[in-house]
Amino acid sequence: MTPPKIAIIGGKSSDSLAYWKHQGGSLDLHEGSAQVALREAGLFDQFMAVARPEGEVLKIYEPNGNLLLDESTGQGERRPDSFNGRPEVDRVQLRDMLIDSLSPGTIHWGRKLSTVKTTAVGLDSVYDLHFADGTTETEFSLVVGADGTWSRVRPLLSDTRPQFSGINGVDVKLSNIDAVDAKLSKRVGLGMCLTLGSNTTILSQRNGDGCVRSYGFMRLTEDWARTCGIDWSRPAEAKKQFLDLYYRDFDQDSKDLILKADDESVIPRPMYMLPVGHKWPHRAGLTLIGDAAHVMAPFAGVGVNVAMEDALHLARSLVACRDVCAKTAVKTHERHLSNAVRDYEEAMFVRAEAYAKDTWMYLDLFFHERGGHAMCEHFANEKQQQQGQQQGQQTGVPEM
Ligand SMILES: Cc1cc2nc3c(=O)[nH]c(=O)nc-3n(C[C@H](O)[C@H](O)[C@H](O)COP(=O)(O)OP(=O)(O)OC[C@H]3O[C@@H](n4cnc5c(N)ncnc54)[C@H](O)[C@@H]3O)c2cc1C
Structure with missing residues (x-):
């Protein structure tokens, strides 16, 4: 045939290839989806060799720096078990692994x-x-x-x-954070660190190459980058203006994750x-x-x-x-x-x-008006529901 x-x-x-070497942040690959694909492609062991299970931790701060949740120390309630088994991997590592598994010449x-x-x-x-x-x-x-x-x-x-999803903002990268600012490095921890204000968020994620990628996102219009008056051609000034306009009530550490970023440009990123x-x-x-x-x-x-x-x-x-x-x-x-x-x-x-x-x-x-409290309550509720279901399965009593 x-x-x-x-x-x-x-x-x-x-x-x-050269362009992509500088692209993208850390990803967590889930047990029931991406990991199955890697297993069937015969790449699971290779994935586990570069994966970072230690990156599967979340921190949630309020804008004033109050820590609501820290899964690495057990402060606050951990996310439900369904979030486990999702080790992190850098996009570049995942991509190289997938490309190397193909016969030469497959990709044009x-x-x-x-x-x-x-x-x-x-x-x-x-x-x-x-x-x-x-x-x-x-x-x-x-x-x-x-x-x-x-x-x-x-x-x-x-x-x-x-x-347009209603969410817009900027995407920046702070390289070699341990050497640049040990205090900020601690703030982020080994995985994801969210600072959640009322409808305004700073999402930071540690990558395997030692950088932290941060996203300053909020509810804005689609044409915001063009109409907000920020001069994106001058990245240092653009970051200050951006923080002064939208993050006045955020603590200095969360703002430093954006201010101290070292990219040559600041990329506005409308979400679709x-x-x-x-x-x-x-x-x-x-x-x-x-x-x-x-x-x-x-x-x-x-x-x-x-x-x-x-x-x-x-x-x-x-x-x-x-x-x-x-x-x-x-x-x-x-x-x-x-x-x-x-x-x-x-x-x-x-x-x-x-x-x-x-x-x-x-x-x-x-982007909740009650910031990180809403997310923590959501996790607690989900956890309760999952525990209820597990108990129901053990006793044979169906969940109402
Ligand atoms: C800021 C941000 C953070 C994210 N974080 C996560 C996360 O933590 N976890 C997660 O699972 N997902 C995350 N995602 C989503 C994830 O990046 C995408 O869902 C994923 O990359 C989709 O893969 P894809 O191959 O379908 O598309 P893409 O990654 O967009 O790849 C499409 C490819 O097609 C190429 N292409 C486009 N047009 C053409 C053309 N005309 N001819 C030839 N080639 C073309 C592009 O150059 C690109 O290489 C995030 C997305 C963003 C924007």
Whole structure:
């Protein structure tokens, strides 16, 4: 059997390796999703060799510096058990591990997709890819859009565009924090440190390379970066102005996580989401995974996990299809391929909807008028519910 020609668009294929070396923060990979994908790819041991289980800890401060929760010392109530088993890994390490596992030449670097066009070959449709450099690749039986928030593949399947989530702010990095400021380093701890004010947040995360990445996020308008009057071309002044405007009631340590950041630029970052329950009618030969299918704001911390879960389920469907095709007539292969993709999509729509609902719930907790108290209460309630369910399972008494 001739294998179907499959193209995966994205997965960093439009970036150069050198650019990406400087990108992105730490990720926690979850047991039931990303870790399963790594196991099936035979990469779990490699992942565990670089993973940081010690980074699975959270601290929550009030803007005045009062510590509400510190999972490393047991102050406040720990998050429910469902948050366990999620070791941290730097994006660059994860990416290198995934790329190194592929045969050389699998990724075509620097090919930016402009459009996908369909042509008929016999009774079946196939797809041609047109790239920004003027080149074309032809006759793909399946095109998988893994090209993120502003996917060029999505418009062939869905008219829906990502919508502004209401959250905007800045993203900065403080390198080598232990050497630069030991007190700040202690403030952040080994994992994630949140300083939660009324609708205004500083989210800081330690990375394996010794830097701390911080996000100053709040409820703002989509065009805020252009209209707020901050001169982004002068990063040092921009950070001061930003903090003076929005973080006056935050303590100096939390502000220093932004002030002492050493990036050459300060990046305003509006957050976008596709609507909860985004889906499309199945179309043979085309599909989406990851942010292209269901971009979510990062407040449930699931985007990469869901993207890897998508990849896992699509791969399983395609492998099952290959096995069926090996036993059937060639003329039915396109139909089997289409059914395999449809199976992946139907299950993915259900999963993505649940994750998107969670994301909105966490967004409201991150930007709550009662700040960190609302999030701590949420964790306590969830924990109580989970304990109740576990007790119910042990005694056989159903939860009311
Ligand atoms: C600030 C922030 C913090 C986050 N924190 C977390 C977290 O802690 N945990 C978590 O699980 N998730 C987190 N996320 C979400 C996570 O980053 C995304 O969900 C994840 O990267 C999605 O992966 P993806 O491959 O689908 O898309 P992307 O990572 O966006 O990759 C898409 C790729 O496609 C390429 N591309 C785009 N257009 C084209 C084109 N025309 N032709 C060819 N290639 C193209 C892009 O260059 C890119 O390399 C965070 C997101 C943000 C913004």
